Amino acid sequence: MAQQAYVAETDDGGSGDQPRGSRLRRLWGRLLDGWRGDPRIWRRGLILAALAILLALVMLLHSRIPNRIGNLGSLTETFLPWFGLMIPVLLILGLVRKSATALIAVVLPTIVWLNLFGGLLLSDKTGTGGDLTVATHNVNAENPDPSGTARDVAASGADIVALEELTASAVPTYEKALASTYKYHSVEGTVGLWSKYPMSGIKAVDIKLGWTRAMRATVATPEGQIAVYVAHLPSVRVKIEAGFTARQRDKSADALGEAIAAEPLKRKILLGDLNGTMNDRSLNAVTAQMRSTQGAAGSGFGFSWPASFPMARIDQIMVQGVEPVTSWTLPRTGSDHLPIAARVNLDTSS
Template structure:
């Protein structure tokens, strides 16, 4: 009698489906965690503030997860579509933009802004390097007495019109008027409003240095952001620019009121416009908002030895 032995599947082949199943489950769980992180960026308060900082980087994690699924577990690709779509919706308002078309003879207004980092000793260098960009208006925040004096000396020749209060200051090539210090709901002044008299139009310019955010200490910043939103809503000026250090990432829910009243100026250099920390920018906390103006270009540059990059924005009047 002949006995025919049937070959048994190898252990490695038998275990392959179970390994793929385990990989699929891991990918699905990570995808769910990333989805929760994205949704958290819409939650007001410290949860939304923290989630908005990591929101851009969640996109990279999702991309890596999709690539892994393509290689190891294609059956979960449809599941990953949900966090990918939700992330795209959350990031959409903070995506790069395009420069507006303008006539060659149109008047422009270039506004630059930087947090110069108090007690860094770099305010003069920042002021000089920002002036070299050809800016018409220079806004500096986190000024202490020494850095304010240094900036004034560096800019006095080319920017004869200036106003400073608290930790913020502004210098202009054009005459300014209606200078006003703003508390924005706090007990001290960290913001201002002035009107810049250009040859063709009057532009209301706000400069603000929002209160810092730390665990358990967020109310001051949120109060200021709500205050600036109310101020611009009541401002009768047809052309408005708001710049400064908002201490809030681009998608932070605390900026929603201001976004509802002004246009968030999108970077036109193809980037997300990250400004902090300057050595390796991971988030954008220095912003530009506008109303009644065309954005011709918006980018960031390094100036001085600050831990913030400066925003450089050109408007068409």
């Protein structure tokens, strides 16, 4: 009798040891049972359904959002991946409202988001091999530990390191900390490049600022010469009265894109803080001709800023004529940005 009672209790969905899938199916069945016969499940939640459709349209047609008013399009594209957080909120509200219409509508933004970002979130594109490791880091002008930051970046094993937001007072500290690892280096304005291999053709790149925040150099690697660019585009701000203020950043991006397009060497690497994501149309002058190593060979979004809670990938490693192998973020330093690194294959003939 005791065993029969136990079986009855188990079959009725009680405390028996049932697989997790069975328990979820029973829970979902009970939910549907509670909705059956309720004609209002299709009439409730129409506002939620409308919001879900609107969310899908914003993500799907983000490139059509105009920049004429407060650069709203670029602002949307900067944080576009985070729009996905609204999907579970709408799902939960749809369940609370017992709205079949809202739940069906939530499928639309889910499909759009997965189409845009599912490849980044759900797949690991990192590989092995490669013959050159590069790293870049906005070290922050107010960094309290420049020496430690330099050592942390050098510990990544990078053959080439780019640093941005260098101050005149901190440059000697970085030079001293990196001297034992990198035989060659050059600093132009507030950006610098350190390399294990000889550098030549070093010059500042005019990105229309009035002071130097970009440079280029030819690096003679064992696999041949490559053009390496370092850039720190102007910062952007979000202001209530002015919106997303990025006009100077956009102007500098256009100038940087022109310089890269005019580069005679076929193999090019861009390292730096672009103060924008790959989704931002205002960086098209650069992104249209170069590949992001994170998108091509990374795992996840690779957010780099702010270091305390990364929300956007505004630090970039981009390549042309070079094959990305793997890309990753480095541990936090004394900066408000995370360092990022990538390994590339310079021999693309095979």
